[in-house]
Amino acid sequence: MRMAMMYSRGVKLVFVCVCGTAMVMFVGTSWMNSHKEERAVIDQCGTNFTELSKLDSVKSLLPKASLKYMYKANGCNFVPRPYKKLTAKENHRKNRCVENFKLDHARGNGQFWEGETQYIRHTHHKYLTSDSIVLDIGGNKGEDAEAMIQAYHPGIYIILEPINSFFTALVKKFKNNKKVTLYNFGIAAKNDVFNVNIVGHGGDATSVFASNKGGKCELKVYNTTDFLYRLGGPCIDIDLITINCEGCEFEILETLLSSGLISRFKHVQFATHPNLKHLQRPVERYCEIQQKLARTHVLTYQYKFCWETWRRRSRA
Template identity: 60%
Template sequence: MFRSRNTGILYSSLTYQQSCGETDDDFQLSGLETVKTLIEKVPTKFRSKESSCSQKNFPKLNDRLTVEEIGQKTECIRNWIKDHRKGNDAFWAGNTQYIRHSHHTYLNKDSTVFDIGGNKGEDAEAVIKSFNPGAYIILEPIKTLFSNLVTMFKNNDKVTLYNFGLARKNEKFYVNVLGHGGDATSIFTGNDNGGSCLLRVANTTQFFVQVGIPCYEVDLITINCEGCEFEIMEELLSSGMIVQFRHIQFATHPTLKHLKNPAQRYCEIQEKLKRTHKVSYQYKWCWESWTRKDIV
C-alpha cells in the first residue's frame, strides 16, 4: 500500500493490472534491494585511501546563504522568466543540444558515469560510443523504458541498470506514460492520479551510500528526470556528498505544474553548487554542466 504524493489517495498493487510489465517484486520492493557496491570496479586512482570510507561523514555545507549569495539568488529569481526563455531557445537551436553528449571529453576507460533518468537511452548510447567509460550506471523507473534499455545494452557488461528513480524519499506512484515513448513522464505534471504504470523512487543519499560513493569519486553524474533534478541536487548538497562528483550535468524542468517553488530552489542550488563547483557550460533553466573547482 502507498499514498499518492499529490492526491493523497491510498493505492494497492492489487488495484491495477500489470500493464507496463511490472512484476510482483516491483510492487513489493523499493528497488534498493538490488543495489550493489561499485568500489571494486572503480580504478584505484579514484578510490578513497581511508579504510573506513564506507562510514565517512561528509562535511555538511552551511544551509544558510551568505549575504552575497542571498543577493545573487534574489537576482536569479528576478530574471528567471527571461533567462529561462533565453536558455531554452539557445539550447534547442540547431545541434546545440548535443553538447550534453560531446562536452565530456575527459571521460575514458577509467571513468564511472551515473545516468539518472535513462529514458530511451539516447544520451547513454552517445556517451558510451564516444568515450567508452569503464562503468556506466543507468536509473530508469518506467518499466517499459527500462526493459528497452536492458535490450539495448544486453551485450555491454560495463552498463548496470536499475528500475527506479531517485528523490528525497522511498515512494511509489502510478503514472500515465507521456510523450514520445514515455520521454515526458513525470510525477510533477499531476500525472500520478490513477495512472496505469508504476513508478518507484528511492532516497538519493541511501542509494549513493549503498553503491559506495563515500569510497570513490565519480567522473560524471548526468541527471534528466522531468523534475526530480531538484530533489536529487538538494540531497547531494545537504549531505555533503556533492564533492564526490567531479562533473555534474543536469537538466531543469521549472514549468511542471506540481513542482514547488522551482525558481527559488533552482537559484539556491546555483549558489550552493558554486561553493564546490564551477560552470563548464550553461543554458540556464534548461541544461548545464559543472566541474569541481580543484579540477583543471
C-alpha cells in the first residue's frame, strides 16, 4: 500500500492507493466531476453578454406606437411629480398595513396559490388589444408572456430578462413573433452589475436580494428612468407593466412613483417578495408604495404582499 499526494486544479488531493490504475481512475473521475460542475454553471448562466445587454440597444417605441397612445403635453417632457411625503392619513394607513403584515401576507399568499387562482395574473387583462403596449419585467422562462400573448395578441410586447440562459431561451421561444422585443438586462434604482447563483425551480427564484448573491452568474441592471426615457418616456401611455423580478419590484415602483412616470402606465401589476434576506425594510416600503400608488391608481385585484394589479384613475 502506498500513500500518494497530487495536485489537481490548485486543490491538494491526498489518498491511499492500492495500485497505479486505481489512482489514475480516481484523479480522472475527480477532474471530470469538476469539469461537469463548471459546465453546469456555464449552462445555467449562459455565455457572454449580448448586444441586447446594453442600454444603447433600446429602441424608442414612438415610431411603432399607435397614435392613441401618444401623450402630447409640453413637448412630451412634462411629467407630474407627486408629493414625496405621505400625509397624516396616508401614514396612518401605512402603519396599519405594517402592523397587519403577518396576517395579510399569510392570507394573500395562501389564497393566491390555491387552485387556479394564480392565473389571474394572465386572465385579468381583457382590456388588452392588438394596439396595446405591454412591458414585462422579469421574463424568466416566458410563461406569463406566452399566456398573455396567446390570449390578447398585444401589438407591442417588451420583455426584460437579465439572466443570459433565460434570455437565450426567450429568444428561441419568441423568434417568430415580430411583436415581441427582448432585452438582456433588468432595471433598478441605478446602473449595476451583480453576481448571483441560479436557484429555485429552473432558476425562477434567482435574486440579488437572496442568499445566493455573490455567485458566478452576472446580471446587468440599468436605471429605470433612463430605460423608460429611451423607450419613449412620458410621450407614450403603456397599457400594462407587469413586474416579477424577485425583489426588484420595490426599487422599480419607488422610482416610477418618485419620477412621476407611474402616470404613464394604465395598469400596474406586480408580485411582492417581502421575505428575501437582503431586502431593506420590505414591509414598510410595500405599505408606503400602496399609499403613493393609490394617489394615481385604484386596485382591481389584490392578494396582499403577493400579487396585485392597479388601474390608472384617469389620464394624467
